[in-house]
Amino acid sequence: MLYETTIGLEIHAELLTKTKMFCSCLNESEEKQPNKNICSVCMGHPGTLPVINIEALRKVLKVGLSLNSNISSYSKFDRKNYFYPDLPKGYQISQYDNPLCKDGKLKLFLSDEENENQKEVKITRVHLEEDTARLIHPKDGKSTLIDFNRAGVPLMELVTEPVIHNGKEARLFCQGLQILLKDLDVSEAEMEKGQMRCEVNISLKPIGQRELGTKVEIKNLNSFKAVEKAIEYELKRQTEVLEKGEKVIQETRGWDPIKEVTYPQRTKEEAQDYRYFPEPDLPPLNVYKLFNFEELKKELKELPWLKKERIIKEYDLSLKEADILLKDSKVLEILEETIKILKTKNLDIKKATNLAKNYLLTDILGIKEKEKLTYQEIKITPLNFSKIIENIVQNKISSRVAKDILLEIIKTGQDPEKLITERSLETISDIDLINPIIEEVIKNNPKAVEDYKKGKETAIQFLVGQAMAKLKGAADPKELVKIMENKIKK
Numbered sequence: 001m002l003y004e005t006t007i008g009l010e011i012h013a014e015l016l017t018k019t020k021m022f023c024s025c026l027n028e029s030e031e032k033q034p035n036k037n038i039c040s041v042c043m044g045h046p047g048t049l050p051v052i053n054i055e056a057l058r059k060v061l062k063v064g065l066s067l068n069s070n071i072s073s074y075s076k077f078d079r080k081n082y083f084y085p086d087l088p089k090g091y092q093i094s095q096y097d098n099p100l101c102k103d104g105k106l107k108l109f110l111s112d113e114e115n116e117n118q119k120e121v122k123i124t125r126v127h128l129e130e131d132t133a134r135l136i137h138p139k140d141g142k143s144t145l146i147d148f149n150r151a152g153v154p155l156m157e158l159v160t161e162p163v164i165h166n167g168k169e170a171r172l173f174c175q176g177l178q179i180l181l182k183d184l185d186v187s188e189a190e191m192e193k194g195q196m197r198c199e200v201n202i203s204l205k206p207i208g209q210r211e212l213g214t215k216v217e218i219k220n221l222n223s224f225k226a227v228e229k230a231i232e233y234e235l236k237r238q239t240e241v242l243e244k245g246e247k248v249i250q251e252t253r254g255w256d257p258i259k260e261v262t263y264p265q266r267t268k269e270e271a272q273d274y275r276y277f278p279e280p281d282l283p284p285l286n287v288y289k290l291f292n293f294e295e296l297k298k299e300l301k302e303l304p305w306l307k308k309e310r311i312i313k314e315y316d317l318s319l320k321e322a323d324i325l326l327k328d329s330k331v332l333e334i335l336e337e338t339i340k341i342l343k344t345k346n347l348d349i350k351k352a353t354n355l356a357k358n359y360l361l362t363d364i365l366g367i368k369e370k371e372k373l374t375y376q377e378i379k380i381t382p383l384n385f386s387k388i389i390e391n392i393v394q395n396k397i398s399s400r401v402a403k404d405i406l407l408e409i410i411k412t413g414q415d416p417e418k419l420i421t422e423r424s425l426e427t428i429s430d431i432d433l434i435n436p437i438i439e440e441v442i443k444n445n446p447k448a449v450e451d452y453k454k455g456k457e458t459a460i461q462f463l464v465g466q467a468m469a470k471l472k473g474a475a476d477p478k479e480l481v482k483i484m485e486n487k488i489k490k
């Protein structure tokens with residue numbers, strides 16, 4: 001039988017604010033010392049009162065505006081009651097029936113072989129709540145430790161409509177959302193660090209059946225790969241259950257990234273009633289009175305899907321290249337700044353742009369990945385990078401020399417022009433300098449010369465290589481081939 005898949009996502013992102021959601025404790029996701037950033041408010045001591053963090057509100061509103069959501073003029077916080085050791089108050093302050101943002105959509109703007117149509121995923125809601133503490137389970141299995149630094153950190157929750165059909169779409173959604181959150185400076189959104197977490201609701205029904213199938217929830221997905229793989233696994237598992245004529249159990253499942261399987265965590269029978277009720281210690285919100293929306297819209301700057309269209313056109317990029325640059329805003333910044341400088345020079349700008357793009361995407365990103373460097377360790381500046389490109393376009397240095405000095409200044413940050421002068425790396429085009437070297441190579445390699453004369457074309461490469469070595473790479477290889485051929489034919 002053929003089945004139709006229905007997938008909805010629930011994504012949590014820790015917001016990049018100075019302080020926590022309802023108190024003045026620092027919000028430092030990298031803090032190593034446990035229980036350092038805590039106070040009587042976020043520890044839930046009796047008699048303490050929460051105060052709303054306006055910066056957190058602003059960040060969620062920016063997300064809502066980017067997604068074209070309806071921003072509610074009446075919104076409120078609610079208590080979600082449940083007991084768990086990571087929840088010091090015994091309830092979480094969240095938003096239930098009046099979230100800040102309702103509806104909205106996010107286009108899957110990243111490219112993938114099968115995603116050229118840029119599907120739009122409808123968003124149900126985006127709201128604001130507080131994070132829980134972090135439970136740490138030491139390997140001895142005898143105890144559990146609690147770090148309350150995370151308790152009360154502002155958390156954005158985004159829920160999509162169940163309109164996603166497979167693992168790849170879900171991954172592209174999460175990756176696109178991450179780029180948006182980073183670009184808006186709303187969250188660092190690193191899944192591996194738990195700054196962005198994804199839960200998947202997934203059900204299968206025979207094609208043509210009206211009502212949805214039984215919903216299964218998958219938690220603990222802490223990478224994009226896990227999101228995609230867990231969904232693909234679960235689709236296979238549920239299909240097999242249905243094919244056997246059995247029923248899918250409504251439950252929450254976890255993801256084992258090593259075995260690449262989902263496993264049962266808890267069934268519906270144990271699910272709780274959260275007894276939501278309005279938070280009595282916080283006033284309802286009218287964000288239109290709190291914020292100037294014209295100002296807020298200006299803070300959105302260039303949204304990533306629009307940026308993608310622009311950079312493809314401006315720098316003649318493939319879809320894949322544009323995606324690499326969107327995912328890594330630092331590298332895009334280097335490219336844009338470099339090209340800005342190059343445009344002030346009297347150069348073939350199309351050629352310069354192409355060179356800059358290629359050196360950046362292959363050489364600079366290549367070495368960054370290979371040697372696992374951070375951007376702090378990459379010392380190249382747009383100014384130095386533009387100098388290298390300028391020298392290549394003007395035929396002052398060969399591409400081999402360019403690659404060599406590029407590798408060096410990535411790590412040292414030296415001025416490329418100083419390097420070129422100091423080491424005499426400028427392309428030698430002086431024929432009086434090149435001629436004697438070519439003649440010497442011909443004299444010293446009679447066998448290769450004979451081979452070439454007999455028709456072995458590759459022999460010329462060997463001879464040019466010898467000459468290039470003597471010229472320390474500072475010559476135009478095409479020029480050398482020409483001179484070499486002429487000399488041998490004589």
Ligand SMILES: [Zn+2]
Nearest residue numbers: 023025039042
């Ligand atoms: Zn606190």
